[in-house]
Amino acid sequence: MSSKNKERKKMQSSMQDLLTKDVSLYQDAQEAEQSISKHDDDHEEHMPPSKDELANSKNHSETINLIKSKCKFKQEYVDNKIILSVNHLKQYFFFGSGISKYKLKAVHDVSFQIKEGECFGLVGESGCGKTTTGRSIIRLYNITSGSIYYKGHRIGAGTRWNEKEIKYTKIRLRKKIKELSEQLKNNEISKEEHDKILKEETEKAENIIKVQKAKIKQAKYDDSHVDPKLLREIQMIFQDPIDSLDPRMTVETIISEGLQIQGFRNKAENHKKVVEALERVGLIEDYASRYPHEFSGGQRQRIGIARALVMNPKFLICDEPISALDVSIRAQIINLLNDLKEEMGLSLLFIAHDLSVVKYFCDRIAVMYFGEIVELATSDELFKHPLHPYTKSLLSAIPKPNPLTEKNRVRITYNPQAVHDYSKEKPKLVEILPGHWILANTPEIEKYKEEIKELDSNAKFEY
Numbered sequence: 001m002s003s004k005n006k007e008r009k010k011m012q013s014s015m016q017d018l019l020t021k022d023v024s025l026y027q028d029a030q031e032a033e034q035s036i037s038k039h040d041d042d043h044e045e046h047m048p049p050s051k052d053e054l055a056n057s058k059n060h061s062e063t064i065n066l067i068k069s070k071c072k073f074k075q076e077y078v079d080n081k082i083i084l085s086v087n088h089l090k091q092y093f094f095f096g097s098g099i100s101k102y103k104l105k106a107v108h109d110v111s112f113q114i115k116e117g118e119c120f121g122l123v124g125e126s127g128c129g130k131t132t133t134g135r136s137i138i139r140l141y142n143i144t145s146g147s148i149y150y151k152g153h154r155i156g157a158g159t160r161w162n163e164k165e166i167k168y169t170k171i172r173l174r175k176k177i178k179e180l181s182e183q184l185k186n187n188e189i190s191k192e193e194h195d196k197i198l199k200e201e202t203e204k205a206e207n208i209i210k211v212q213k214a215k216i217k218q219a220k221y222d223d224s225h226v227d228p229k230l231l232r233e234i235q236m237i238f239q240d241p242i243d244s245l246d247p248r249m250t251v252e253t254i255i256s257e258g259l260q261i262q263g264f265r266n267k268a269e270n271h272k273k274v275v276e277a278l279e280r281v282g283l284i285e286d287y288a289s290r291y292p293h294e295f296s297g298g299q300r301q302r303i304g305i306a307r308a309l310v311m312n313p314k315f316l317i318c319d320e321p322i323s324a325l326d327v328s329i330r331a332q333i334i335n336l337l338n339d340l341k342e343e344m345g346l347s348l349l350f351i352a353h354d355l356s357v358v359k360y361f362c363d364r365i366a367v368m369y370f371g372e373i374v375e376l377a378t379s380d381e382l383f384k385h386p387l388h389p390y391t392k393s394l395l396s397a398i399p400k401p402n403p404l405t406e407k408n409r410v411r412i413t414y415n416p417q418a419v420h421d422y423s424k425e426k427p428k429l430v431e432i433l434p435g436h437w438i439l440a441n442t443p444e445i446e447k448y449k450e451e452i453k454e455l456d457s458n459a460k461f462e463y
Contacts, residue, residue: 071222072147072154077113083151083315083347084114084137090145090158091129091136106132108371109146111429114315119341119348121362121379123355123394129371130351131239134317137349138236142223150234150315155226157219162212169212173205232262235308236317241300241324245292251278252288255307262311277306281336298329302336309340317349322357334361356398359383364435367391369414373429377436385455387438387448390414420444 077085091107107129114120122130136143139156148156177198184194238244245254255277256270264270275285281302292300301321308316318337322330334357341348352358358365358379365382367375367390375388386392393414400406420427425441432438432448440448 071225071227072157072218074149074152074154076152077149078152081116082113082149083116083118084349085149086110086112086133086137086146087149088146088161089133089136089143089148090160091132091141092144092160105371107136110368110371110373111146112366112373112376114347114349116347117341117345118364119350119362121358121365122349122351122368123353123358123365124368125353125394128368130353130368131319133368134236134319134349134351138234138317139226139231147219150230153227153230154222155230157223159216159219162216162219166209166212169205169208173201176201228262232311233314234317235311235313235315237301237304237308237319237321239320239323241297241304242292244304245300247292249291250288251290251292251303254292254303255288255310258307258311273310274306277310278303280309280340281306282332296329297325298332301325301329301333305333305336305340309344312344313346315347315349317351319351320353323353330357337361354398355394367394370416372439373437374439375437376429377433381433381436385433385436385452387432387436387451388440389419 074085089107089110090105093104093106095102095104110129110133112120122133124130132141135141136156137148143156143158145158145160147154147158180189180194180198180201183189184191189197249257252271252274255274259270259273264273271288274288278285278287283299283302283306287295287299287303292303295303301324305321321337322333325333337348337350338361340346348362350358350362355365359382362379364376364378366373367382367388369390375382375386375391377385382391383395386395389412393412396410396412400409421443422441425443427439427441427444429437429439430445432440432445433452438445438448
């Protein structure tokens with residue numbers, strides 16, 4: 001046997017061993033498969049392939065596909081044409097160490113769904129977590145907790161909630177054991193009752209821990225075996241058109257960089273795709289050899305859009321693409337995105353802080369404050385029934401084109417401590433009208449329902 005054949009066989013064998021080792025880490029999760037509730041919305045499990053399945057696969061790519069096929073998948077999202085589903089997303093950042101260590105809750109328990117061809121708006125003030133949400137979806141950040149699904153496939157998963165559940169289950173068990181010992185010592189229960197309750201509580205805790213460990217392993221498995229072809233369909237337009245472009249690279253190099261990373265090495269084909277992307281955003285072929293500093297702000301933003309479009313995406317995250325531009329250029333970029341959406345059948349997550357722009361461009365709008373979604377509705381519904389005080393504050397900040405009415409515009413300041421009382425009951429996201437969700441507790445829901453009646457009656461009177 002030639003040395004080349006020996007090396008090839010050795011490489012194939014080592015590759016197979018690595019794949020087998022990777023999957024074998026999750027084989028113990030099979031014990032918990034029967035324990036996991038089939039009614040738990042976000043925790044249905046798919047067990048990784050067995051060693052026999054891997055051994056019987058014919059080649060390396062077949063083995064890879066077999067591994068990916070065991071990642072978590074939800075058929076109902078595909079059936080309902082939901083292209084993106086964000087479930088209980090949490091994104092925390094940790095700073096310092098030791099006693100000085102602290103965490104910043106940038107995004108806390110955010111959930112929403114985007115349908116195919118829909119433009120979904122995410123609005124809020126600077127620092128509320130909009131950009132962090134977009135960066136978490138595209139996997140620039142490893143999410144802390146929750147799940148992100150694209151076309152039914154889980155492309156992101158965090159394990160903090162599951163780890164905390166294990167931690168507090170152990171704490172509760174120790175507390176219960178101590179309580180039972182005290183009761184036995186004080187002759188409040190018999191030895192038989194003590195042993196029976198202790199056994200039940202221990203089995204219950206062990207079952208919870210076993211299930212959570214299985215979920216953690218499945219989440220880690222999914223997170224490390226995402227299909228790159230799926231991720232390629234998600235692209236992002238960044239907020240700053242200056243800082244997002246490398247000043248030492250030509251426009252062609254900037255736009256084609258993503259193609260090269262994905263394995264497209266043909267220079268002639270890449271150049272053709274770059275030219276097509278530039279022309280699609282209203283720029284000419286000659287610009288490909290220039291550098292970013294030679295362009296205006298609007299042109300730089302178009303280059304950023306071309307960089308995203310060259311990958312032929314299906315889902316586009318637009319992170320405040322017009323905030324750094326002049327008013328006249330803003331309209332051009334918005335119209336360009338609108339045309340591209342229709343032409344390419346794109347689904348969009350449009351991040352902004354200007355509700356007037358979002359109303360024109362988006363089908364549904366989610367209002368975000370302090371890392372949480374406080375109100376979510378269709379564009380028309382949100383402007384017809386603005387309920388949350390923060391939504392009203394954002395609406396009051398929209399300038400009016402009429403100078404006479406602009407003089408009388410009253411700006412509403414949002415102070416959470418003054419308008420909310422969550423000491424007795426914490427708020428939760430509630431569907432107050434069909435498709436209209438709001439973060440509120442029971443007393444606030446009743447108040448908002450009365451407010452809706454008042455708004456409808458005033459609208460009838462004005463009509």
